[in-house]
Structures are given as structure tokens and as C-alpha cells.
Amino acid sequence: MLTPNPTALKIHFIASEAEPFAKAGGLGDYAGSLPLALRELSANATNQQIDIRLTIPYHSSIEADNFSIKKICDLKIDTQERKSEGEAFLTTINGLPCYLISQNSPPYMNDSVYSTDAIMDGEKYIFFSLASLELLRKIQWKADIVHANDWHTAVAIYYLALTRNKNHLLKNTKTLQTIHNLPFMGEGTQPVLKKYNLPLLEDPDLPLWARQLPFALGLAKADEIVAVSPTYSQEIRTAAFGNGLEKFLEKRKEDISGILNGIDIKKWNPAQDQLIERCYTSENLQARKENKRAILSILSLSIDEDLPLLIMVSRLDRQKGIELILDGLHSLKELAWQAVLLGTGNTNLENACFALENDMPDRVRAVMRFDKKLAHQLFSAGDILMMPSLYEPCGTSQMIAMRYGCIPVATSVGGLKDSITNESDGTRTGFLFEKHTTKAFLNCLRRALGLFNRKKVWQNIQKRAMEEDFSWKRSAERYLKLYLGLHKQLKQPQYKK
Numbered sequence: 001m002l003t004p005n006p007t008a009l010k011i012h013f014i015a016s017e018a019e020p021f022a023k024a025g026g027l028g029d030y031a032g033s034l035p036l037a038l039r040e041l042s043a044n045a046t047n048q049q050i051d052i053r054l055t056i057p058y059h060s061s062i063e064a065d066n067f068s069i070k071k072i073c074d075l076k077i078d079t080q081e082r083k084s085e086g087e088a089f090l091t092t093i094n095g096l097p098c099y100l101i102s103q104n105s106p107p108y109m110n111d112s113v114y115s116t117d118a119i120m121d122g123e124k125y126i127f128f129s130l131a132s133l134e135l136l137r138k139i140q141w142k143a144d145i146v147h148a149n150d151w152h153t154a155v156a157i158y159y160l161a162l163t164r165n166k167n168h169l170l171k172n173t174k175t176l177q178t179i180h181n182l183p184f185m186g187e188g189t190q191p192v193l194k195k196y197n198l199p200l201l202e203d204p205d206l207p208l209w210a211r212q213l214p215f216a217l218g219l220a221k222a223d224e225i226v227a228v229s230p231t232y233s234q235e236i237r238t239a240a241f242g243n244g245l246e247k248f249l250e251k252r253k254e255d256i257s258g259i260l261n262g263i264d265i266k267k268w269n270p271a272q273d274q275l276i277e278r279c280y281t282s283e284n285l286q287a288r289k290e291n292k293r294a295i296l297s298i299l300s301l302s303i304d305e306d307l308p309l310l311i312m313v314s315r316l317d318r319q320k321g322i323e324l325i326l327d328g329l330h331s332l333k334e335l336a337w338q339a340v341l342l343g344t345g346n347t348n349l350e351n352a353c354f355a356l357e358n359d360m361p362d363r364v365r366a367v368m369r370f371d372k373k374l375a376h377q378l379f380s381a382g383d384i385l386m387m388p389s390l391y392e393p394c395g396t397s398q399m400i401a402m403r404y405g406c407i408p409v410a411t412s413v414g415g416l417k418d419s420i421t422n423e424s425d426g427t428r429t430g431f432l433f434e435k436h437t438t439k440a441f442l443n444c445l446r447r448a449l450g451l452f453n454r455k456k457v458w459q460n461i462q463k464r465a466m467e468e469d470f471s472w473k474r475s476a477e478r479y480l481k482l483y484l485g486l487h488k489q490l491k492q493p494q495y496k497k
């Protein structure tokens with residue numbers, strides 16, 4: 001049993017995925033890192049402790065042998081038919097309590113975190129959202145704040161709002177909804193909402209079509225909304241990025257803020273990275289050349305360390321704007337460069353990457369798989385990271401690349417805009433372009449390649465990029481402030497000197 005701390009701020013943090021249990025994308029890094037960073041802050045605060053607990057689905061890909069997992073209770077959730085049943089388990093990761101919730105019937109905890117079947121995902125995540133609240137009742141843990149992430153857990157916020165008056169335990173619990181990726185709202189899950197007796201929301205501010213989408217329901221009822229970067233928090237209130245919810249979000253603007261995510265600076269540390277050929281800091285950037293030679297040799301590209309090495313490390317998804325890289329490199333024949341594209345996802349995009357390699361076999365390698373080691377090697381060897389996302393709520397690769405002295409060329413959107421400085425006045429840490437067109441991307445890439453040839457200037461850009469603080473600690477401090485603002489009677493923290 002966990003020993004409760006009656007004066008601690010209690011956060012029930014729910015997400016579809018979290019490292020080290022299960023990860024499909026950036027949300028898995030976020031949910032695996034932020035709760036731990038908040039725990040660490042708490043350990044350093046003199047007057048405000050935080051009892052944060054993470055809850056995720058017990059995906060069948062999670063191997064019990066890797067964690068010491070104990071069953072703590074059964075969970076039963078009402079539906080229009082018979083009850084849906086599951087179980088809750090407990091384990092800890094570096095002291096952080098983590099609950100895993102399984103579902104017995106229907107058995108939809110399929111291997112992958114997400115499926116392509118909306119009903120299956122709806123069943124899995126709507127059950128999970130409701131079960132995560134039932135868990136609190138079972139263990140009688142009176143959370144001060146329920147922090148949900150994306151559409152998968154938004155229904156917990158909606159259900160809490162609907163039932164608050166009858167809920168002794170959680171009647172004063174506040175809710176926070178983080179937006180990682182607004183376009184995915186849980187479309188196609190309407191029959192499941194109905195099955196779990198969740199009514200449509202009669203909110204005149206919400207467009208009709210959105211009143212039965214999990215994400216919109218959570219956003220309508222959350223006390224506080226956080227987007228994963230300040231720029232994205234503004235963009236979602238415009239027609240270009242609001243996905244039809246822009247007017248509704250504009251009305252809620254007082255409750256919306258943006259907090260940039262961090263990266264795991266221990267895992268991503270060029271000074272101590274076991275997966276790269278040679279470790280380095282901003283003081284011995286020359287060492288990167290050895291890493292470049294190693295990777296070019298592994299990939300059978302000609303070894304010329306003075307040629308710029310362009311890299312892409314990305315999920316292959318429409319969001320990532322990969323077609324700009326494909327079209328752009330295809331027409332960038334007049335300059336000398338080499339490129340390595342690493343990623344998996346959409347089959348058409350994978351094939352298009354292979355086609356580029358076929359067209360330019362002496363310059364391009366397409367590695368279409370998830371390869372952690374190769375990702376580390378590429379960041380430690382590449383000169384330029386290409387990241388022409390169509391939209392990017394926060395983005396992780398650009399921050400990792402910068403920490404490794406690999407300079408991003410990226411669209412000026414969302415978290416890319418907030419993490420990359422594109423000024424020519426001695427503060428530059430990367431390159432941004434405005435219009436999402438191949439032409440604009442190429443112009444920007446040419447600008448970067450121009451400066452790459454001015455060795456001293458380039459090294460200064462690398463040094464500045466490597467010195468940026470992208471630690472989770474910084475983000476955790478902002479979340480803690482928000483939590484405490486929501487829970488007004490608690491004091492702002494003071495830290496040990």
C-alpha cells in the first residue's frame with residue numbers, strides 16, 4: 001500500500017502511453033518524463049510536496065516480467081448492456097507510483113497502443129478513462145487534480161464534470177486537459193460513448209459535430225487547458241490550426257496556456273552517450289567528424305566529412321511534411337550533400353523515401369524502421385536536421401538535434417518556433433521558414449548550407465544550440481505553478497537553496 005501524505009498536492013496523471021511501459025510517439029516521452037520531473041521538484045521543495053501518480057492502460061505489449069506489477073483491485077464500469085470489467089495493477093518507476101488498468105471484456109488491450117479501428121480504440125480508451133476514475137474510488141484517493149492527455153483520456157474529465165455533484169470523493173477535484181495533437185479528436189467513437197451512457201454535450205459554443213467527440217468533451221469541461229507550446233496554444237485558436245474548434249477555443253482563451261515540453265537530457269547527452277562512436281561536448285565539436293565517418297561507413301555512403309550530412313528522424317505521417325524533403329532534395333542537385341532518412345509509418349511515404357534513395361543512390365539512404373541506436377548516431381553525426389512539419393504542437397527531434405549540435409531547418413510553427421532561434425544577430429540556433437512549400441523549405445536549406453561553409457559561424461550556432469536548456473525541470477516548474485493556481489489554497493513552492 002502507498003502511504004498517503006495528507007498535505008501533498010495530489011495529481012492523477014492519465015495517458016494512453018508512457019515510457020518505459022509503452023510508447024508510440026511523443027506523448028509516450030511526455031507521460032514518461034513529466035510526472036517524474038514533478039516528483040523531483042517536489043523532493044527539492046521545502047513547503048509543497050507533490051503526490052503524483054501515473055495511470056495508463058495495461059497494453060498487452062507491456063511485459064510483466066520487466067516490472068514488478070501487483071494486482072490491487074477489480075474494476076467494473078456500467079454500460080447499456082452488462083458491466084465492462086477490468087483490473088488495476090500497481091508498480092513504481094523510480095519511486096513514481098504507476099497504475100496499469102486492464103480490460104477483461106471486451107479484450108481490446110491489443111499489442112499496439114493505437115489501432116486503425118475507431119470502435120476498438122474507442123472501447124479501449126473510453127473504458128480506460130472511466131476506469132481510471134473508478135480506481136480512485138476503489139483506493140479512496142482524493143486527487144486534487146485530474147490531468148488528462150489528448151482525446152484518449154478526455155472522457156475522464158467529461159465524466160467527472162457530469163457526476164461531480166454526486167461524487168463525494170472528487171467533488172472538489174479540478175481538471176486539466178493537455179493538447180498534444182488537436183486533429184485527433186476520437187472521431188468514430190460515438191457508438192461507444194452511447195454504450196457507456198455518456199450523453200451528447202448541449203453546449204451552444206461547441207459546433208454540433210464536436211458535441212460527441214471525446215476530445216471536444218474534455219476541452220469543454222476542463223478547468224484548465226494546456227497546449228504543448230506557447231505558439232500552439234495560439235495557433236489552435238485560428239482557422240488554419242483549430243480543426244473547426246477555433247471559435248470555441250477562442251472563447252476559452254482565458255483558460256488556455258502553452259508550456260513547451262522538455263527532453264530527457266540524461267538519455268540524450270552527447271557527452272555520455274553509449275550508443276555513439278565518440279562522445280563530445282560543445283568544446284570538442286571536432287569529435288563529431290568521427291561519428292560522421294562511422295555512420296557514413298555503416299550506411300555505405302562515400303566518406304567525405306566536409307560534405308554536409310542532412311538527416312531526417314521522424315514518424316512518417318502527413319503532419320511531418322515529409323513531401324517537402326522528398327521534393328526538395330530531388331531538385332537540390334546543384335549543391336553537394338548527403339542525406340539519411342530514418343523513420344517508419346505511412347507505407348506510401350516509406351516507399352517515396354525508398355524511391356528517393358533509388359534516384360540518388362550515391363547521396364541518399366532511406367532506413368525505414370524504428371532504430372534507437374541509429375537515431376542517436378545520426379544526431380551525433382548529422383549537420384542539419386530537416387523538420388518541415390505542417391504543424392507541430394511541440395516536437396522532440398529538433399530539441400534533441402540541437403543538444404547534439406545538429407542544426408534544425410524547420411517550419412516556423414508551434415514548438416519549432418518556440419524552441420529554435422532564427423535570428424542572424426548572434427543568437428541563431430537554427431533556421432525557420434514561414435510558408436509550408438517546397439520552395440520556402442529549399443530557400444531555407446540553402447541559407448543553412450551557405451552558413452555551414454563558414455566554419456566559425458556554424459560552430460557558434462552549434463555551441464548555442466547545445467547550450468539551450470530543454471530539461472523537463474523547466475517544464476515541470478511551469479506545470480506545478482499551474483496546478484497550484486488551480487488549487488488556490490495551496491502555497492507556491494519555495495526550493496531548497
Ligand code: GLC
Nearest residue numbers: 026027180228392393394395
Ligand atoms: C504529439 C505532437 C508533437 C508533440 C508530442 C508530445 O505527438 O505531434 O508535436 O511533441 O505530441 O507533446
